[in-house]
Amino acid sequence: MVELNLSRRQFLKLSGATAATLAIVELGFDDKRAYAKTKEFKIAKTTVTPTICCYCGVGCGILVHTKKNEVVYTEGDPDNPINEGKLCSKGTTLRQLYTSEKRLTKPLYRAPGSSKWEEKDWGWMLDTIAKRTKDTRDASFVEVENGITVNKTEKIASLGGAALDNEETYLLAKLMRGLGITYLEHQARI
């Protein structure tokens, strides 16, 4: 649950400017009256969810306004002490990560030698990936090398992860090392 610990001043700043409701938060007073005082702007009655920018390592706070499964607007989070509501050009356009027509919306598969993608369902994709992983691991797994237990495969690599959440990187490292993968790298190296 979001623990938006807003002071009254901060709440007025938010509600006055955007007439927003706060995601999953009980503020303990009548928000309908707050709406009534405000003209219906595009971002009126949106749900506001705080996030942290996905780009550089500064870690600016951003508020995401959503309504009926649309990202209506994003803006700097005035309560985040790092950016105090300010954003750069990339942070400002965060909304387009959702709206861009280039977003992948379906799993795609490319067969060997093929010149095109084919749409596949998630179940088939993950089943096949698991099978490929197992086949390669099984054929290449080394339990003992020069008399030492090594339990590794050097035929599979895993790259990337600097844009993942901590919880995701934790599970990724655990899974890959758990499978015996030694070629484990991400963007910190490059």
Add this chain to the structure above:
Amino acid sequence: MTNHWNDLQHTDCALIIGANPAENHPISFRWLTKAKENGGKIVSVDPRFTRTSAQADVYAALRSGTDIPFIGGMINYAIQNNLIHKEYVVKYTNASFIVKEGYDFKDGLFSGYDQTKRAYDKTKWVIETTEDGKPVKDETLENPRSVFQLMKKHYSRYDVDTVTAVTGTPKDDYLKVCETFCSTGKVGKSGTIMYAMGTTQHTVGSQNVRIYAILQLLLGNIGLPGGGINAMRGESNVQGSTDFGLLFDNLTGYLAAPKATLPEHVTLKGYLEKETPKTGYWSNKPKFVVSLLKSWYGNNATADNEFGYQFLPKGNKNYSHINLFNAMYKGELEGAFMFGTNPVVGGPNAGKEKEALGNLKWMVAIDLWETETSAFWQTGAGSDPSKINTEVFLLPASASFEKEGSISNSSRWMQYRWKAIDSKGEARPDLDIIHELALKLKKLYANSPKSADKPFLFLDWNYGTGEVPDIDLVAKEINGYDLKTGKLLKTFGDLKDDGSTSSGNWIYSGFYPEEGKNLSKRRDNVDTGNANYLNWSFAWPANRRILYNRASADPSGQPWSKEKAVIWWDAAQKKWIGNDVPDFKAVTAPTEPGGTGAFMMNKDGVALLFAPTLNDGPFPEHYEPFESPVPNVFSSQQLNPATVIIEGDFNKKGGKAKYPIVGTTYRVSEHWQSGSMTRNQEWLSELAGHMFVEMSEEFAKERGIKNKDKIVVSSARGEIKAYAMVTKRFKPYNVNGKKVHQIGMPWHFGFKGFATGDTANRLTPHIGDANTMIPEFKAFLCDVRRAD
């Protein structure tokens, strides 16, 4: 970062080198601007006059790859002009330690060098100890074998004239930098050094960082508000992903991955003995390792089976990025996962990395977009699909606000992101993808009697019952439990090495101290003092905001100055108090043994001016980049003697005759890394739509190139086309009387997205730093011609 973004406002001088935060970390500049309003100065050192330089009080140019001469000269200047903080240096660094006979330095080589191995025998670089293992010291710093005197001698060669002849910096500008920054050696002042990939992406990258740290220690700037050594991270969670062990050589929390090449690592006992120093905080390492094994192998980790230590893979080589792609290029790899990464644009010698992908049997890419990497087999990549047999699986991933979880910024602040909306289309969070893949593999391996499958079958994987994992269970596993009571741990101080505690990442332990209290979710933005915001999110370790803050107080425990106070010893309360979590045992008095050990992670409690741990020497020394237009003035060693060179087609080297121009890469504010996130958006694509190469007016004139001309840049690795951008921001360098030109270009572009362009990294080499193998993206040789 030792310090944090908000703390920048407290600096008296920010030396920004190898970084351009005004462009690449724009919001950090909010706090640098505040520092300026408070009377602080900004110094920008960069090959190019950047947006950061435009905001600076002092700017100095340097040729790419010459940071060590530049800072080495500042060290010499500070010592010669008596600007160092001597008491700090004596008490908090190993300056007073005596170095054993056997250490020597001659003509660019430290003692112990083996030419055939291109490696040093580090046992030649040893501190003299007494019978009980304590370092022998001379606190007058006069002994010629003291670290201080050896260092002073080493950098006496870095006089202003030699330095500026190498770096190409105008002498007046150089002296202005020395004077401005070294003034922070005074008590009551603090200076910060801010750096990024312009520092690290060199064959001497680690030593570049080291030499910044040495300067900061000499000036007494580490541990103070407005001080420190601050790496600006380029990706939102590259801090976290490194903390969580996504590099081949580290498990979580910077615990070394076991190696088959070290005989001690054959058993857990041997591993722990080898890896654990006798003194300093790392002496607790067995507690962190055993607790990690308990998190990974659960009930399958017992005292009888070395807590599952043998289940961990033991490698026998360096598996880092360059070597990984070299192995792939040679056909040694069969499968690869790519989690939101795009090496066909972002990797060094990217043309070869693209070719290497074609040798895979299968590849899985998890991304928001079809990137140049997942599309490497297409004609747009210059490939013939019919000849590429790689099976490619492309899985749509959720955007950052379509899921929940925490990320760690450069300040080590672990901030939470809540889910704002369901994922677009069929996209799924990486957490769900990893989890479901693990479950499917578990099912495939279920009941296997093979001993080879035991390590994976014994991997503990319990994150709820459905296909979607319970992220709260993951978070709590990271924090760790007291396994006897089942309660969450409040601090890593409670970890045990007997299997009675667990923690997936010890440095984060304490962020989830009790049920329902994930501290990364905290949003109390009241300034708790020093702008440390102790109740906003959580900072690892232990919610500490300024690392080494014990050093902000003098040996007696009182702040060196009122202006720069952080924590201090309160004799009445018998504990350290102040505005931050002490980086010290909170109840250890300054008068007790170890009471002045401000750098408690190190075995002697002091910072290392002389560091016998690095592969390329205990003191940073200048060597030219892999490709350089000039000979090394400092010694006959042209290239870092400990750098590994890959010979052959995978890493072609260019000479100065054919490629006389120094090339470097950089970023623009509107794009991010390989551009996959930003070139797939309309506005950012429109704002910065074209690949360009920036060059000086002087160079453009020499080559008959006009602004906006189409040009070709070539290196030994490949050629790219781009628009010429002729600016006053680059100037030719005078390097030892010779005119040297440098050009620069963004590395964001590729053939996918709205904004397309040629990939700069097709020009860069497959050579890495002697310690980390980070590629030398930032200094290579090339040539430029008009395209028509």
